[in-house]
Amino acid sequence: MKAKPGFKLREVCGEQIIVAEGRENIDFTNIISMNETSAFLWNAIQDKEFTVEDLAKLLVENYQIDENTPLSEEVALRDAAAVSQTWIEAGIAEA
Numbered sequence: 001m002k003a004k005p006g007f008k009l010r011e012v013c014g015e016q017i018i019v020a021e022g023r024e025n026i027d028f029t030n031i032i033s034m035n036e037t038s039a040f041l042w043n044a045i046q047d048k049e050f051t052v053e054d055l056a057k058l059l060v061e062n063y064q065i066d067e068n069t070p071l072s073e074e075v076a077l078r079d080a081a082a083v084s085q086t087w088i089e090a091g092i093a094e095a
Contacts, residue, residue: 001050001051001052001084001087001088001093001094001095002045002048002049002050002093002094003045003046003047003087003092003093004091004092004093004094006020006021006022007019007020007021007092008021009034009039009042009043015033016034016035016036016038016039017031017032017033017034018031018032018034018042018090018092032090032092037063037079038083040058040062041055041058041059041080041083042087044058052077052080052081052084053077053080054080055080055083055084056073056076056077056079056080057076058080059076059079059080060072060073060076063076
């Protein structure tokens with residue numbers, strides 16, 4: 001997967017919002033707000049190819065999840081899959 005070009009994360013009134021840059025990306029019907037964790041992931045994958053597993057690894061490393069705990073890795077993988085699917089559906093990332 002890869003983040004589509006032309007979308008930047010900006011802080012607006014204390015909220016993390018994806019802002020489209022360039023005419024081809026402007027769609028005011030779908031504002032994308034991110035929490036702290038999804039904003040961290042978004043910043044980490046800019047200009048890079050990534051997989052769900054890459055996102056899960058970032059979660060495990062950043063949030064100090066014990067890699068030896070299967071449930072924690074499973075949760076990180078599930079959350080990474082959900083956020084990447086959300087990004088694809090929102091049109092800000094492509095598979």
